[in-house]
Amino acid sequence: MTEEIKKGLAGVVVDTTAVSKVVQETNSLTYRGYPVQELAAKCSSEEVSYLIWNGELPTAAQLEEFTARERAQRTIDDKLVQLILDLPKDCHPMHVVQTAVAYLGAVDPDADVEGVEANLAKAERLYAQLPTIVAIDHRRRHGLDPIAPTKDLGYAANFFKMVFDEVPTEEVVRCFDISMILYAEHSFNASTFTSRVITSTTSDLYSAVAGGIGALKGPLHGGANEAVMAMLEEVGSADKASAWIDDALANKAKIMGFGHRVYKNGDSRVPTMRKAFENMVAAKGATDLLDLYNAFEEDFVERKGIYPNLDYPSGPAYHLMGFDTDQFTPIFVMARITGWTAHIMEQQADNALIRPLSAYDGHEQREVPEDRG
Numbered sequence: 001m002t003e004e005i006k007k008g009l010a011g012v013v014v015d016t017t018a019v020s021k022v023v024q025e026t027n028s029l030t031y032r033g034y035p036v037q038e039l040a041a042k043c044s045s046e047e048v049s050y051l052i053w054n055g056e057l058p059t060a061a062q063l064e065e066f067t068a069r070e071r072a073q074r075t076i077d078d079k080l081v082q083l084i085l086d087l088p089k090d091c092h093p094m095h096v097v098q099t100a101v102a103y104l105g106a107v108d109p110d111a112d113v114e115g116v117e118a119n120l121a122k123a124e125r126l127y128a129q130l131p132t133i134v135a136i137d138h139r140r141r142h143g144l145d146p147i148a149p150t151k152d153l154g155y156a157a158n159f160f161k162m163v164f165d166e167v168p169t170e171e172v173v174r175c176f177d178i179s180m181i182l183y184a185e186h187s188f189n190a191s192t193f194t195s196r197v198i199t200s201t202t203s204d205l206y207s208a209v210a211g212g213i214g215a216l217k218g219p220l221h222g223g224a225n226e227a228v229m230a231m232l233e234e235v236g237s238a239d240k241a242s243a244w245i246d247d248a249l250a251n252k253a254k255i256m257g258f259g260h261r262v263y264k265n266g267d268s269r270v271p272t273m274r275k276a277f278e279n280m281v282a283a284k285g286a287t288d289l290l291d292l293y294n295a296f297e298e299d300f301v302e303r304k305g306i307y308p309n310l311d312y313p314s315g316p317a318y319h320l321m322g323f324d325t326d327q328f329t330p331i332f333v334m335a336r337i338t339g340w341t342a343h344i345m346e347q348q349a350d351n352a353l354i355r356p357l358s359a360y361d362g363h364e365q366r367e368v369p370e371d372r373g
């Protein structure tokens with residue numbers, strides 16, 4: 001029998017989803033039917049998370065209840081704080097986030113309770129606590145004590161306060177919030193699919209999220225926002241972009257922040273995030289970085305016809321917000337927790353074990369030799 005191999009599952013439709021729709025032909029993305037650009041223009045990231053989980057935008061009363069629940073759950077227990085503080089300072093922050101999620105699963109007596117109600121409660125708790133986890137990890141690496149979350153600030157502003165002990169201008173907070181909206185969900189990407197595979201075995205939500213974190217870490221996926229910044233720093237300035245690209249292409253390197261499995265003519269989210277990045281450039285007076293960003297993009301697109309993905313503008317935007325490069329992907333986790341958990345609930349509601357086939361190309365069957373030398 002000759003099987004057709006779909007390497008990387010490219011082009012394979014494996015299930016249905018009502019969470020979001022990515023349309024390659026029109027470069028469009030909708031969450032529960034709403035265009036992501038409109039959500040970014042008109043909503044807070046909290047409203048968008050509510051939408052992704054519940055299928056509808058919240059009313060004012062629903063939003064008030066949801067944000068009150070979120071704010072009330074931000075504090076993490078002292079044992080988890082200590083666990084984070086005890087991890088090696090030079091480990092990747094994604095390992096810290098993954099360890100913290102595994103811990104939260106270990107101490108949740110309802111970890112294995114299935115169903116939307118139980119899983120939504122866990123999803124909301126993770127959403128509320130991930131910023132606290134990321135902030136503590138940032139501060140310990142700088143030799144600083146944790147800063148407790150405050151109930152008086154919104155999701156994004158509270159995160160800045162916990163990381164930097166100050167809240168930047170409203171404009172900077174809004175740029176960050178927009179990145180949270182754009183990163184929240186993207187159909188069957190590698191990390192969401194990983195979470196769905198784990199859920200399909202009837203494993204628990206924490207295990208599925210921890211698996212998603214592992215998949216997101218890789219530079220071909222979420223890790224690209226860190227790799228973009230490292231690359232731009234290595235290039236140095238706009239006038240060096242062309243020669244750097246020459247070298248990279250001669251070495252057959254993948255250029256980080258460009259290309260996408262689904263979008264071949266540009267990522268639906270890039271124009272919105274690019275605008276947010278430009279706002280950050282204006283706020284920080286970082287025109288050199290914008291010049292480099294533009295020169296690099298123009299040169300690479302002209303040569304290869306491969307367009308930037310969301311990680312290209314978000315990496316330098318986070319840099320200008322003051323975050324360390326190796327915290328960019330944990331910040332992505334803070335946003336994507338919403339999408340992952342919505343998919344976990346969707347998978348659980350109509351489950352089939354995900355188990356594809358493979359074509360064998362190893363040794364012919366053979367006998368184990370008696371004499372093995």
Ligand SMILES: CC(=O)SCCNC(=O)CCNC(=O)[C@H](O)C(C)(C)COP(=O)(O)OP(=O)(O)OC[C@H]1O[C@@H](n2cnc3c(N)ncnc32)[C@H](O)[C@@H]1OP(=O)(O)O
Nearest residue numbers: 219220221222224253254255256257258259260261309311
């Ligand atoms: C939030 C996110 O996860 S968005 C994705 C973030 N990842 C990155 O930015 C990493 C860089 N990009 C890539 O590696 C790829 O574009 C991926 C992994 C995102 C998508 O890959 P695929 O859909 O498998 O595309 P594929 O690898 O088949 O690319 C098709 C061709 O374009 C080339 N190509 C695609 N992206 C790039 C790139 N960034 N740099 C150089 N060449 C590229 C490939 O080498 C390939 O060329 P070939 O046909 O001569 O072999």
Ligand SMILES: O=C([O-])CC(=O)C(=O)O
Nearest residue numbers: 185186188189190261262
């Ligand atoms: O959809 C993908 O393959 C990757 C991506 O852009 C995302 O997860 O946001």
